[in-house]
Amino acid sequence: MRRTLRLLPLPLCIGLSLAAHGAENRPDEWRLCPIQDAVPAFSDAQQPTGSPATRIQQPTDIEGDQLSGTESNPQFQGNVALRRGDQFLGSRKLTYDSSTGKYVAEGDVRYQDSGMRMVADRAEGDQNADTHNVQNVHYQLMSRRGNGGAEHIEMHGSQGSLYGATYSTCPPEDRRWELRAQRIDVDTDAGTGVARNATLRVGRVPVLYVPWFPFPIDDRRRTGLLSPSIALSGRNGFDYRQPYYINLAPNYDATLTPRLMTSRGLQLGAQFRYLTYTGRGVFDFAFLPNDKLTDRDRQKEIDEGVPEANRRKDNRGFFRFVGNQNINSTWQARANLNWISDPRYLEDFNNNLNGLTPFSVTSDIGIYGHSRYWDAGISADHKQLADYTVNRVFLPYNRLPRAYLRWDQPLTQWFDVGVDAEAVRFQDPVKPGGSRVDLKPFVSMPLQGASWFVTPTLAWRYTGYRLDQGMAPGGGSTTPSRSMPIASVDAGLYFDRNMTWGGETFLNTLEPRLFYLRVPYRDQSGLPLFDTRPLTFSWGQLFRDNRYTGADRQTDANQLTLALTSRFIRQSDGREKLSASIGQIKYFDPSQVTVPGEQPVERGSSAWIADSTWNVNDRWTIGGSYQWDPKFRRQDLASFRTRYLIGDEGIVNLGYRYRRNLLKQVDLSFLYPLNDSWSVVGRYYYSLYRKASSNPLLDQQPKLLEGILGVQWDSCCMAVRLVGRRYIQNRQGDVNSAIQLEIEFKGLGSAGPDTESRLRRAILGYYREDLYLVPPSEVTGSGDDSNPPEITP
Template identity: 60%
Template sequence: MRPALRLLPLPLCIAFSLGATAQAQEWDWDREPPEDWRLCPLEDAVPVFPDAPQPVGTSADRQQQPTDIDGDSVSGVRDEVINFDGNVTLRRGDQFLATDNLDYNEETGHYVADGSVRYQDSGMRIVAERLRGNPDQDMHEIENVQYQLIERRGNGRADRAEMVGDLGSMYGSTYSTCPPEDRHWELRARQIDVDTESGWGTARGASLRLGRFPLLYMPYFRFPVDDRRKTGLLYPGIDYSGRNGFDYRQPIYLNLAPNYDMTLEPRIMTDRGFMLGTEARYLSRRGGAELYFEYLPSDDITARERQEEIDLGIPEENRREEDRGMFQFSGSHRFNRTWQARGNLNWISDPRYLEDMSSSLTAGSPISIVSTAGLYGRGRYWEAGLMADYNQLADYTLSERNLPYNRLPRLFGSWEQPFRPWLVAGLDVDLTRFAATDDQRYGGSRFDAKPYVSFPLEGAAWFVRPTLAWRSTAYQLDERLAQSLALEGAEPDRSPTRNQPIASVDAGLFFDRDTVFRGDRYLHTLEPRLFYLNSPYRNQDNLPLFDTRALTFSWGQLFRDNRFSGGDRQADANQMTVALTTRLIRESDGLEKLSASIGQIRYFDDSRVGLNPKAPPVESGESSWVAEAAYAINDRWTLNAGYQWDPKIRRDDLISVRSRYLIGDDGIANLGYRYRRELLEQVDFSFLYPLSPAWSLVGRYYYSLKDSSLLESIAGVQWDSCCVTVRLVGRRYVRNRIGEMNDAIQLEVELKGLGSLGANTEDRLRRAILGYYRDDLYLVPPSDLRGDPVQIDPIQ
């Protein structure tokens, strides 16, 4: 029958339009945890229709599907009015329409469906009082509508809806993701006009209500009604801190083209001034880029705290600028399957910028920000690159002399290939020009090559891997640097070299047995390991220190062929590492119940190479004992510990203890203690404690015992319901390296399925409380800095 073909699409076009306001958000570039609907009862505004058949196909297949019409009786005159009475149903593909009676005038094209109108497809269900219109004129009207979305949360109602072609209007409409009898929040609108061809809707007299109270009123606004990105306002950010005062941000999204866009973010800080941030993003088949720039003219804090900077003796070049800003660019381009270019460029107006603008939960700002750009390639047995980097000071308590050398440029490559099961050859090569950011240090160029050959011999329960390597390093130094490095009475050498052989043997055994522990069956392993290293002494006192530091002694250091990073020092060695690891692995599910390792290096000779001529050697004898252990006390409680003990002075070098306890289905408590002799002693406690399914407490206490000072404290409360989450968090944290503190109080109201109002406290808590989401238990907390690599789906 002809009217059914034009009638069925009507409800979806109109009723879904208000729910689509929730689509007016930014691109989701980072994967976020899914919204939690566990507190929502299984209550639909429109119950399931028991007589509706299973849908066939999708909405895209409707035009090709036939329409079937059934009813208790059919009457009327052909070419005039046809009446379907009693249990009238129309079916087409995924669509189903039922009503008590349907009248269709074939002469005028008018139809009327009266009594218990019900509609369902793969996306939603609708009940209405009356449906009428004219398919020839593409005009339809539906009265007293209730709808329930199926593909995602959402329901609501409307007094009346009209549609003429691609234009539709809805009057007295509502939308919410809450159950119909428990409306914690609801969108209401006096009138909504929808243009399905352009994908835009216009709301008049719209309001957002929290419970019974109106929270926001908008006399007029536009919003998208489909998945197409649209220019418009994004959700604002509201914050308050002792440094910025009242802080309001209003992002404005500009959809410029299918593969690039821009977001403007005007920001008002009552104690600082007006700031404008701009983010632009670009995507192509071979890569993408993201650019961010923010500008704060005449920052009030500059004048307000200028005298304090002078009193503290801060050098003029490290003080705040009047006009302040930041620039960041991150992008990549893939040329083919082997080669790609990547860049990450950063700039700040002054060294105090990150400290003043960040609300980070990390203690202090980084020493520097680094800009990098390069060309990188990778094959089956090799990888190579040509890159450059530049450091800019970001800590006003330091000078540019503390910055690492810039690499302008660096050419590097690695190759490793097996020729036989027992023969592997490789080569690591690096050619770098080093230049300092400041003009008080001098640089040079370095060529570093390390060819090696390995003879791996392995069995099911053992391995032996002898390796022979030759490290050859040559420099071309600036004249003044060569003069400063010259030994007393010697001529400056602008082209010093180092050639040093390195030999090592790594060997281990694997023993295992079946055992029973507390009623469970386990695989118990015992894994002894020996690592012998020999490299003769070469005097390297006349070599510069461009990128080389002493590595922190740890478990991994027991099996390295060098105790220095970078290429400026190669340690001499005649030493043996003895180590032992044992594990308990539960056979039922593979859980590692226990893992414990202990090891030590035995130095047969003094290791004389140091970072400078006056550095004391590593004396022959025993190194510190290194021990690590992890124990799953039960399925909720785990304990990790690390310990280093120096037998020469009979003192602890390092103590690290971390404990995690899972509380119920959502809660977690973390307790950590870290001690490193003469450097730090800290305790860190964080938790999420559920008081009930709806209420929970969050907190963190991070304290330096060595300095008797607080590093960070967080206290907050969360309330969660079916469709609303409220977080109120107070924070006090160190904002720079000299220990100055900042206070902030943040409130966030998350309307599930719509968006959030206020500060983004959720991300802050994820960074502070490892395991804030259970899926994050084994992940590194998300970055607190912009400029991460662009991650967007490629254009098809």
């Protein structure tokens, strides 16, 4: 029989109270977990309707095999089921007194909502007083992985206590780890919990005991400890970081990070973040007083002849601000401000797996606009030395300020018109500077059909200067200028045919392209060099109208580029099976414009540039680039790259790079799965280049640039990563070593440094979804990759 009553549900939040630290940037990997329920599904539970927020407006429906008692004190027996919205409560017997609000559910008590499923021996309470008591509870989370139990639960309104509580994301019969607490106090209104006498066990072994700690029980941000980071290195010694998160307001927060380095001292780091409807920003700061490394290596710096201004300071620190602010739908203000205490700061504090310390630290701030036909901005940037072996005078100029405009818009159906304009003030505290204005209006006529295109372009480039005293080359004019026309024609054809290869159908294309460039010679020896240098010769340079970066030099040219590309595109899925390109520039006249130290371009032919990629199959890819100079019969560049995918998770990358008189390197990285649980990771990055120099600091010998070797163990609910690394930490060849151990309890958190994201920087394809992306390589001054919870609007 069935009866409808206004019976309020039991407010339970067991699982949420123990799954406090499960927020991660990347979802946990549960592929090794068997598909099973710690608490089996209830066959008589209804499909959830509505949401927890609308429960109070929905009626409660109760049914059972037998109904006895009175109207005000009904008793249901046999297959009792209470349903309301997303909630279900079942038992063998349910007694409810509507006059007092008291109820008792006995025998096979079952409860389910959109967030969890639980079974208990008995539940009783007072709906009017909103008090509840549940005995011998076992639960399973529905919205996320997690299960556990409690000896009994006492709730009073939004507050309650769980006694003898447990939580784990492991299956019940394979408890790799489990969190146990003698008592957990919960406040659902505040979204907080406090665990007392809590123990983390790995298997049956207790590994961590905490007598008292607070934690959040929902997605609201809460003040408290974050996961620590532990590392060991030859430079820092035992390295322990303990972030403490402070929730200041819904739209701003802070994180304090004390860092103990036994070989160097105690550092304090801090981060402040804010978020508004029109902008956001992050402040980072770190300070280490009396760095022991400074005293330990002071004599070594003196012996090496390091200038005093470039030596380590006693007190070390850095500051960074990154933010943006929308002004309107078109304009935005952006800033990236950085400061370090001395040129060796990044070298000494950065433990990331991302290569050498940068040459300089750049700060920039500006206002930028973007629309359909134009981009514009006004900005300023400043350089700070970050390499102790370099004199400050070799730093690039500061641009204080810089304004630019790029406009390109169709004019009738035949023409495109536009302009590239820039005005810059170059400043430096130790050398003279100047101002530069660069204007380049142009008009083009893009003509095209289904299988061809021709685009003639005519431009005029004017560059004028106002130089400081002492900046004019050779004591010449302080207001030099240059102007010249630039003409080019870019044309190409597209042929295709259907063909069969290896039993599959392909679309084979043939794409010839011509690019003619004509620029008359102008003497530019009287112009300074603020930010200009020759571009590295590559495929993209075949189709540029200038072989220099910056506006201080504009090449003269009478040249024609001939290029040819062919592709084999699999018609079943549109994937390129094979692509190959080859090109060369024919110089009809020698180019007379050069920069100091550059050889002029002679009449004749450039080096041949060839590039090819072959997808042998769905797992194996091979690619290569090659440059051959027929004039000197030598190779200028050679590179080889291959990638092989192993199973569902593994990958091997092998690369070789050679550029004449510059580098010769081999790079091997891999993630090799031994079985479903064990895998080996590593990288061997080695320089084969050898160059003798009278200056020992410039002498280059074959050496290991970076070596990584690690082992990973992954189970259903737990993962362990042990990684050792030996690497060159600066351009002088100083070597550092580090050993990092991370233990991850899936769904709860991890202990140790974030080795997973660091390996991602070293092994392209460490995550399979990153196969076609460039690994992140941001260098941060703190060397700390840990992130506090995201601020959300």
